[in-house]
Structure formats: structure tokens, C-alpha cells
Amino acid sequence: MKKVCIVSLAAIWLAGGVGAETVVFQTNSEFPTTGEFIEGAFDEAITTNVAEIAGLLVSARTGSTNHQINANGYSLGINNKLTPVDAEERFEAGESLFLSFSKDVEISKLDFRNFELDETFTLSVQGKAAVVILGSSLDNLSQDYIWTNISVGAHTDIEFYTTEDGEIGLDSMDLTVAEGTDELILSFGSSNGVSQIAVDLNGAAATNYVLQRCDDLASNDWKRVSTFWTDTNWVVEATNNSGFYRAVVD
Numbered sequence: 001m002k003k004v005c006i007v008s009l010a011a012i013w014l015a016g017g018v019g020a021e022t023v024v025f026q027t028n029s030e031f032p033t034t035g036e037f038i039e040g041a042f043d044e045a046i047t048t049n050v051a052e053i054a055g056l057l058v059s060a061r062t063g064s065t066n067h068q069i070n071a072n073g074y075s076l077g078i079n080n081k082l083t084p085v086d087a088e089e090r091f092e093a094g095e096s097l098f099l100s101f102s103k104d105v106e107i108s109k110l111d112f113r114n115f116e117l118d119e120t121f122t123l124s125v126q127g128k129a130a131v132v133i134l135g136s137s138l139d140n141l142s143q144d145y146i147w148t149n150i151s152v153g154a155h156t157d158i159e160f161y162t163t164e165d166g167e168i169g170l171d172s173m174d175l176t177v178a179e180g181t182d183e184l185i186l187s188f189g190s191s192n193g194v195s196q197i198a199v200d201l202n203g204a205a206a207t208n209y210v211l212q213r214c215d216d217l218a219s220n221d222w223k224r225v226s227t228f229w230t231d232t233n234w235v236v237e238a239t240n241n242s243g244f245y246r247a248v249v250d
Contacts, residue, residue: 020108020176021053025076034058035071036217042068045098048246055185056103056177063096063159075113075169090114090167091121097160097170104178106151107158112144113169121168124159125152144171184209186247188236197245198233214244222246 025035037048038060045061062069068079078095090113091097110133112121117135124130131150138146152158162168185200197211208229212222225245226234236243 020174022109022172022174023050023052023058024172025071025170026074026172027072033071035076038069039071039217040068040220049186050101050175053175053177056101056105056175057185058102059098059100059155061098063098063161067095069097075171077167077169090169091160091162092167093163093165095161099158099160100155101152101175101177103154104152106176106178107148107173108176109145109147109172109174111171111173112138112146113171114166115141115144115168116166117141119162119164119166119168121160121162123150124161125150126157126159184247186211186245195236196233197236198231199228199247200231209247209249212246212248214246217244 024033026033027036032051034048034051037051038046038058041060041062043062043065045059047057047059050056050058060069062078066081068081070077070079075090076097077090078092078097080092080095107123110123115121115135115138119135121133122130123133131148133146135141138144160170187198187200189196189198199209199211208227210227211225211234213225214220214222228247
């Protein structure tokens, strides 16, 4: 299965750490979000940087060929392409999202939207008993959030779904990251007036990769920059425009 890595120059890799950070699944006009990076994925996983946490990758997919991740609005949900009356920014019965992270994480908070008192939402971590969240058990029903302590191993699938007739959106989650694993990481840096994109593979790669650039994520128009197979860097021309870079398997 081909996977994709994305890094946004608008999200400089200086913030973050091992403390709890909020991973945002909503669209935000002021800064890139993880939701925007995984927007549009179907049942073939896309792997991207977590916009809010330096050094962490997330893989995202849906549970069906006809289901698509939608993070274009106030929350993340699933589009059902076979249902014209589908609530696109919500989870409905039969729709599911799969996420996995490149490092061990603990989910300490989940923030929902439109979660009603009599509804349920389920997190199923691969190899563990499912966590069923009741609307009545939310720590703040008016704000739709709940504090949790769900531990998830690196590269372990987490399935998100509802079995009710309602329409529940996922706004964000708070993660605490355990330090440790080596991953392909794209990063942006600037020194003495020179800006660079750098890739860290921890040695030679098992396959060739291609660095691509896109000026507007909505266009999905990715241009080839260079092929690489080991740690390297590229000088970036200084402009007033934002840019997005990703590494894909050649």
C-alpha cells in the first residue's frame, strides 16, 4: 500500500514536545491542521505529519471504498458517496475512521460536536477492548468533550465509529507522545537568510522517494521537486507565498 508524507511550511517544526498537545481536526483559516492534511482520504491510507506535534506522523483511512474523510468544516466526519443526504462532517452509523500514529501515544481528551445525551461513540484500539463513550458520560455535554486515558502503541489502528442514528463530529483530541521511534521526517529550517527542506531517514531508505510541492492543497496539484533515497536537504527560494511539501514512494 502506497503511503504519503506531507509537511507544511506554514507549520514550522519548533513547537511540540512530550506533553499533551491538541491535534485539531477542524479547518482553520489561520494555520494548517491535521484534519486538513488527512482531508479527502478514502480506504487507502494516507500518512502525513501531525501539524500540531513535531516529529509525529499519522496514517488515516476510512473503512469503505465509498467513504471519504471530510474535514472541510467545523468538525471531522465521513462522506458516504452513495448517500446524497449524508451529513458530510459527521459520523453516522456504518461510517468509520482508522488512525494510527508513528509513536506510542496516550489520548487524554476527545472533543466532539453534536454529541447528544442518548448517543454513543466508540473507539476500538487494535488488540484491546472497545471504549464506548456515552453522551451522558461526557465531562461537559454543552461543550461535547470527555477526558480519557487511552494508550495506543505505535502503528496500531484506532477505529472511530458510532452505531446510533445520530450525527457526531470529531473536533480534536489531546495526545501525549512517548519518545522513541525513528521515522521519515521532513522538516523546515532557516539559517543566515537561507531556508531549507531537510529529510531525516536515519540512514539509507529501502526504496526511492520523491519530494513534491503544492502551492494550494485544495488544488491537489503536486509538482515533482527531486528524487532521494537517503538523508538530504534542499534550498527553498524565499517568497511571500506558503508552500506544502510531501514525500511519496517513487
